[in-house]
Amino acid sequence: MNKVLQLLQRLGEDASLRNIATSQLPTVLNPLNLDSAVQQAIFEKDDAMLARLLDTTNKIVCMIFPAEEPAPQDQPADLPAKQPADTPEPAEYDIKQVV
Amino acid sequence: MQQAAGVDKVGSVVCVGTGMTLGSHISPLSRSYIEQADVVFVLVADGITEQWVSQMNSDVRSLQSYYQPDLSRMLSYQQMVAAMLTEVRLGKKVVGAFYGHPGVFAWVPHQAIAKAKAEGFAAHMEPGISAEDCLIADLAIDPGTYGCQHFETSQFMFYKRTIDPAAYLILWQVGVAGDRSLAKLSTGEPYRQLLLEVLAEHYSLTHQVILYEAVTLPIQQPRITRLPLAELVNAELDGKTTLVIPPATKMIPNQAILDKLAALQAYEQNNQQPE
Numbered sequence: 366m367n368k369v370l371q372l373l374q375r376l377g378e379d380a381s382l383r384n385i386a387t388s389q390l391p392t393v394l395n396p397l398n399l400d401s402a403v404q405q406a407i408f409e410k411d412d413a414m415l416a417r418l419l420d421t422t423n424k425i426v427c428m429i430f431p432a433e434e435p436a437p438q439d440q441p442a443d444l445p446a447k448q449p450a451d452t453p454e455p456a457e458y459d460i461k462q463v464v
Numbered sequence: 465m466q467q468a469a470g471v472d473k474v475g476s477v478v479c480v481g482t483g484m485t486l487g488s489h490i491s492p493l494s495r496s497y498i499e500q501a502d503v504v505f506v507l508v509a510d511g512i513t514e515q516w517v518s519q520m521n522s523d524v525r526s527l528q529s530y531y532q533p534d535l536s537r538m539l540s541y542q543q544m545v546a547a548m549l550t551e552v553r554l555g556k557k558v559v560g561a562f563y564g565h566p567g568v569f570a571w572v573p574h575q576a577i578a579k580a581k582a583e584g585f586a587a588h589m590e591p592g593i594s595a596e597d598c599l600i601a602d603l604a605i606d607p608g609t610y611g612c613q614h615f616e617t618s619q620f621m622f623y624k625r626t627i628d629p630a631a632y633l634i635l636w637q638v639g640v641a642g643d644r645s646l647a648k649l650s651t652g653e654p655y656r657q658l659l660l661e662v663l664a665e666h667y668s669l670t671h672q673v674i675l676y677e678a679v680t681l682p683i684q685q686p687r688i689t690r691l692p693l694a695e696l697v698n699a700e701l702d703g704k705t706t707l708v709i710p711p712a713t714k715m716i717p718n719q720a721i722l723d724k725l726a727a728l729q730a731y732e733q734n735n736q737q738p739e
Contacts, residue, residue: 370512373516410685425528426703428537428640430571431571
């Protein structure tokens with residue numbers, strides 16, 4: 366795995382590094398002999414710069430949900446079935462009985 | 465190639481969640497599915513995380529390319545599902561790796577699994593740590609305390625919903641509020657004014673709300689911006705921003721039901737059989 370990705374993974378999964386102070390970062394970064402620009406981006410928490418240095422897209426579309434009413438197959442199975450067109454509307458009396 | 469018990473065709477699809485934060489949230493099982501797949505389709509919240517997932521398998525394909533400027537996202541989603549199903553039909557073990565939880569506010573994984581199952585292929589979902597999970601932790605709120613309603617922001621605007629201002633209201637994808645074309649990656653002030661119009665029916669414009677963005681890289685801090693509701697119109701929002709509206713009113717006791725419950729309890733106590 367790429368050394369920078371390895372480092373990010375370590376920062377993400379190691380509890381002792383999860384909220385490491387910037388002043389402590391060199392103890393983790395120095396042994397990896399990373400490019401100085403990469404080190405700078407990590408120091409400055411500049412993810413846009415880091416993305417550029419890794420030659421990757423920083424701006425990504427992360428919306429994967431449509432806004433409109435779900436298609437019929439997405440609806441919950443326990444929705445009440447629609448009444449046939451000729452079913453009379455419930456009388457006010459019936460509604461009061463239910464309440 | 466794989467044929468699971470109880471299904472009649474070779475080929476499968478598993479949609480896994482990578483969680484929100486690189487390295488922090490992916491489950492051992494989800495990682496194992498990615499590593500053992502014949503082909504992995506990936507859709508995550510940033511390019512670095514995409515690169516990280518790409519190093520877990522020799523055949524990782526980004527779904528980002530299906531988003532095109534001015535193209536309805538619905539069409540993009542359908543193309544993503546089609547791309548995954550094509551590989552399943554070729555008899556491959558397909559994995560869809562989606563950021564957060566693959567089943568929360570995510571149309572593509574649900575559709576890919578439903579279609580694969582309908583065609584007789586093995587298909588299932590593995591959960592992940594969602595943006596909602598991170599929001600609860602970072603904002604230190606418990607949805608059980610006052611209750612919590614979640615809506616996709618545009619859908620919230622398109623339909624008449626019953627809002628309970630005594631509960632939390634969480635609106636996702638607020639950066640594209642009101643977009644009916646599904647082709648915009650952000651909507652501007654006039655759209656937010658209309659959102660405000662809907663919210664103003666239930667909340668004061670001075671009510672303090674929160675804009676939240678979860679951490680995707682472990683070098684970041686979550687975005688937690690507190691502001692009066694009225695300032696939402698000019699706030700900086702993007703695809704990752706979530707609007708959190710804390711309760712604005714007190715819960716009103718349902719006295720009629722409380723009285724009936726008290727009567728029921730008294731009846732039970734009076735009719736207890738002696739031991």
